[in-house]
Amino acid sequence: MSSATTLRKLHVPGTPLVVPNAWDAASARLVEEAGFAAVATSSNATAAVLGYDDGEHAPVDDVLAAATRIARSVCVPVTVDFERGYRLAPAELVERFVATGAVGLNLEDSDPATGAMIDPAAQADFLGAVRAAAGDALVINARIDTFLRRAGTAGEQVDSALERGDRYLTAGADCVYPIGVTDLDVIATLTTQIDGPVNVSYGQGANSVADYAARGAARVSFGPMFQRHLYATFAGTVLPALGKDRNPFTA
Numbered sequence: 001m002s003s004a005t006t007l008r009k010l011h012v013p014g015t016p017l018v019v020p021n022a023w024d025a026a027s028a029r030l031v032e033e034a035g036f037a038a039v040a041t042s043s044n045a046t047a048a049v050l051g052y053d054d055g056e057h058a059p060v061d062d063v064l065a066a067a068t069r070i071a072r073s074v075c076v077p078v079t080v081d082f083e084r085g086y087r088l089a090p091a092e093l094v095e096r097f098v099a100t101g102a103v104g105l106n107l108e109d110s111d112p113a114t115g116a117m118i119d120p121a122a123q124a125d126f127l128g129a130v131r132a133a134a135g136d137a138l139v140i141n142a143r144i145d146t147f148l149r150r151a152g153t154a155g156e157q158v159d160s161a162l163e164r165g166d167r168y169l170t171a172g173a174d175c176v177y178p179i180g181v182t183d184l185d186v187i188a189t190l191t192t193q194i195d196g197p198v199n200v201s202y203g204q205g206a207n208s209v210a211d212y213a214a215r216g217a218a219r220v221s222f223g224p225m226f227q228r229h230l231y232a233t234f235a236g237t238v239l240p241a242l243g244k245d246r247n248p249f250t251a
Contacts, residue, residue, distance in 0.1 A: 004103040007077035007139045010037055011175050011197040011218040018209055018220050021081070023049050023227050024066065025073035032074040039074055040104075041067070043081035045224040055112040060086035064100055071101030079104025079139060083112050090129035094138065104139035106177060109164060110149050117151050120164045124171040131172025141199055141219075142173035148180035158186060165194040175199050175219060182206055184215055191216030 010017040019038055022028040023045035031039050044054040046066055052058040063086065071078045082105040085093050097105060107130065109123040110116060118126075127142055134140070146152070146160040165176040177199035178190055184207060191198045197218030202209070202225070209220050 002103070002136075003077040004137055004139055007038055007079060007104050008174055010077075011139075011199075013191060013197060013216045013218045014213055016200075016209070016213050016217045016220045019079070019222070020226055021045060021222050021224065022070060023224075025069045027227070028070045028074050028078070032076050036076070038077045038079060038104075039070065040079045040221060041070060041081050042222075042224045042227070043083050043106075045227040046081070048224070048227065054083075056083045056086055060088065060096075064096055067097075067100040067102050077104065077139075078102040079106070079141065081106045084108050084110075084118075085126075085130075090126065091133045094130060094133035098134070098137055103137070104141060106141045106143050108143035108145055108179075109168075110145035115149050117145060117149060120160075120167050123164070124167040127168055127173050128171040139175070140173045141175045141177050142168035142171075144168070144176055144178040145180075147178055158189060161190060162193055165190065165196070165198070169194070169196040177201075177219075177221070184211055187212065187217065188215040191218075 017038060018036065019040035020031050020036060021040050021042035022031050023042060028039045046063065047054045047058045050058045050062050050066060067080045080102045082097065085107055088096065107127065109118045111118065127140060130140060144161050144164045146157045151157060151160060161178045168176050175197040176194060179201050181187060181200065182203040187200055199219035199221060200212050200217045202220055202222045212220050
């Protein structure tokens with residue numbers, strides 16, 4: 001069984017794949033050693049260690065090199081937050097991404113530079129082209145940014161997420177990721193009405209993994225929260241020794 005097939009099969013509604021997001025080889029190894037079945041990355045956290053802001057500011061060569069280091073450092077499947085593809089054409093995107101050894105990727109449906117939502121038909125075409133180039137070699141997690149970008153009223157955000165989710169799965173996505181929604185009733189609506197696996201974000205602990213599992217989530221992601229916690233702890237230890245009392249990671 002290929003690593004991509006293994007990763008794909010781990011997305012089970014009600015028994016979600018839990019992926020604490022890593023950002024380098026060392027953090028990826030910690031995730032694996034803790035017994036998690038796969039490693040996911042956070043674009044925000046990876047950009048930080050590369051010296052850039054999130055939002056496709058890091059050079060794609062650096063991002064792909066980071067993915068390569070992470071993938072070769074662990075034995076479990078690796079899935080990478082690849083933002084919106086760093087403006088690569090689908091065929092080039094797949095060729096270069098597969099070479100990293102990672103077998104899954106997130107692709108978002110808003111413009112990283114402006115935050116504007118991409119037309120759902122255009123995004124579905126993009127995802128379909130990535131699928132056509134990748135075959136079964138990559139697990140595509142199609143991010144839905146309507147909640148994150150607050151695109152419309154609360155009801156319009158749900159309707160848009162449902163429409164986009166169905167379009168993206170039909171286009172070839174393996175899973176959809178309505179990032180930014182933590183309301184359990186809304187999550188239950190999405191998992192019930194979208195005909196495919198749904199990834200949810202853990203948020204800041206308002207709900208438990210068990211809460212999300214009970215609503216049918218197939219994957220739970222944590223984004224950059226573990227890196228931020230680690231850096232806050234580091235700063236809280238180092239800064240007082242230097243006579244400084246402001247911790248930028250908790251301010």
